[in-house]
Structures are given as structure tokens and as C-alpha cells.
Amino acid sequence: MAGGLKVKVSDPSDAWVKAMKDKYKPIARAATAAMTQVANNIKAEGRANIIAAGFSKKWANAFRVNVYPKGQVSANAAALVYHKIPYADAFETGAMIQGSPFLWLPLPDAPKGRGNRRISAGEYRKEIGHPLYSIKRPSGKAPLLGAVIRATNARFQKGISKAQLKRGRNPHGKGVERLVPLYIGVPKVEISQKFHLRSITAANAAKLAAYYYRNFLDE
Structure with missing residues (x-):
């Protein structure tokens, strides 16, 4: 509107920034807790699957699942699933x-x-x-x-x-x-499939939303 009141808002106060961050924290905590639960499930079930296939504890312990960012909560939490032995995938796919x-x-x-x-x-x-x-x-x-x-x-x-x-x-x-x-x-x-780590990972990833809502409601 011509000649009307114009207000420019910039440089929000520390109180405003803190308020926005505080609203973000429950989401970040719930997302990180959900991802951590999924990661723990994948690691436990994956290692059990490797042992059940007749492999040693060393092979089982080489199956890792790490949650990122490490030591922090984040709404963008992610998990990296991998096996430290380079040729382990041959036993996953044949x-x-x-x-x-x-x-x-x-x-x-x-x-x-x-x-x-x-x-x-x-x-x-x-x-x-x-x-x-x-x-x-x-x-x-x-x-x-x-x-x-x-x-x-x-x-x-x-x-x-x-x-x-x-x-x-x-x-x-x-x-x-x-x-x-x-x-x-x-x-x-010819090596047949011994592990089922991908299906274990997919099955647990499908539970991520349920874990998130459960943790968010507990906030």
C-alpha cells in the first residue's frame, strides 16, 4: 500500500534464536534416537545372521553400523552400514x-x-x-x-x-x-548366498518412522 507503514525485520535477538532452537531440539532428539534404535537392531540381527551362517565371531564383529553425526543429536541423523572385510559382499550376493x-x-x-x-x-x-x-x-x-x-x-x-x-x-x-x-x-x-544383511537392513529401516513418532511423543 503506497505510503503505508513499512517495517524491516532483521538481526533477530538471541531470545528468538534460542526459541527456534528449543523447538528444534525435540525433533532432533527423536530422530537421533530412532536412527540409533534402527542401527542397534541392524547390528545385532546382522551379526547373529553371520554367526548362524557358520562364520566366526571375528567376521560378525566386522559388521558395523555407525550413526552420524557422532556424539550429537540431529533431525538429519543417518546410519552407515558396512562390513570391514572387503570381500564380505560375495557372501551376501553369491x-x-x-x-x-x-x-x-x-x-x-x-x-x-x-x-x-x-x-x-x-x-x-x-x-x-x-x-x-x-x-x-x-x-x-x-x-x-x-x-x-x-x-x-x-x-x-x-x-x-x-x-x-x-x-x-x-x-x-x-x-x-x-x-x-x-x-x-x-x-x-561358486559361493552361494550366506548372509541376508541387506534384507535385515531394509526391514529395520522400514520401522524408522514408527520409532521416530514413539520417541517424539515421549519428549
Whole structure:
């Protein structure tokens, strides 16, 4: 309106800014609490899923869910879901892994490491301290890698222990030297789906709104 009163409002007072921030806080707290609940659920259910698939506690604990921003409340709270082992996704989606030229898979006599997992052929030399030897087989048969141990017939029938493998040829021990197959070479391996971490994440993300309203009403 021409000639009418014109008022310009700028530089709001500290009281006004504080009032707006105070109105924002319940929303931020509810959003952060909801995201934290979802994150905790995903982490707990995901780790249980990994254990149920036969993997070690180390594999389970490598599944992480972090809420951001850390140490703060925010209406824009978010969660990052990830696994620290880079190739873990192969067990989520399934995969075909090819060797170069072979993948060496552990046989029942291969020694076990942490988490009751049989160690790989690559880990063998480091943990056991002795070399692996190629075992000749008829044409068309999968190649084998084995270790030389010394054992009596009676001891050999009980199975191969990690201690025996570490003693190796053991020239002063009892029994005879034996070449024991520990790994079999295959050109490729198809890994089926073992984890269901994506579906666990999606199912819990769908609960986010319900958690938010519940926490907001509790404010």
C-alpha cells in the first residue's frame, strides 16, 4: 500500500534464536534416537545372521553400523552400514571366484586357526613354518598340496594334529615319514548366498518412522 507503514525485520535477538532452537531440539532428539534404535537392531540381527551362517565371531564383529553425526543429536541423523572385510559382499550376493590358476581349498586334515576356521594354503607357511609339496595325481584329477610328517600307524589313524604338522619330518620322532594331503586345487568356486544383511537392513529401516513418532511423543 503506497505510503503505508513499512517495517524491516532483521538481526533477530538471541531470545528468538534460542526459541527456534528449543523447538528444534525435540525433533532432533527423536530422530537421533530412532536412527540409533534402527542401527542397534541392524547390528545385532546382522551379526547373529553371520554367526548362524557358520562364520566366526571375528567376521560378525566386522559388521558395523555407525550413526552420524557422532556424539550429537540431529533431525538429519543417518546410519552407515558396512562390513570391514572387503570381500564380505560375495557372501551376501553369491559369487563365482576363479583361481590363478587354482584356488586351494582346505581338506579335513588342514589345520585350524582362530575361530575354528581351517587356515588357507597361503597362511600355512606363516603359521606352521614348513613348506607344502605338490602331490602327483593321475591325469584329470584335481591337484593336491600336502605336508610331510612323521607318525606311527596308530597315531596316524587318529588324525593329523597341528602339533604334528609343526614338527614336520621330526627326524628323532617315532614312526615313518608320510605325505599328508591338506589342500585341493580347483579352477573356480561358486559361493552361494550366506548372509541376508541387506534384507535385515531394509526391514529395520522400514520401522524408522514408527520409532521416530514413539520417541517424539515421549519428549
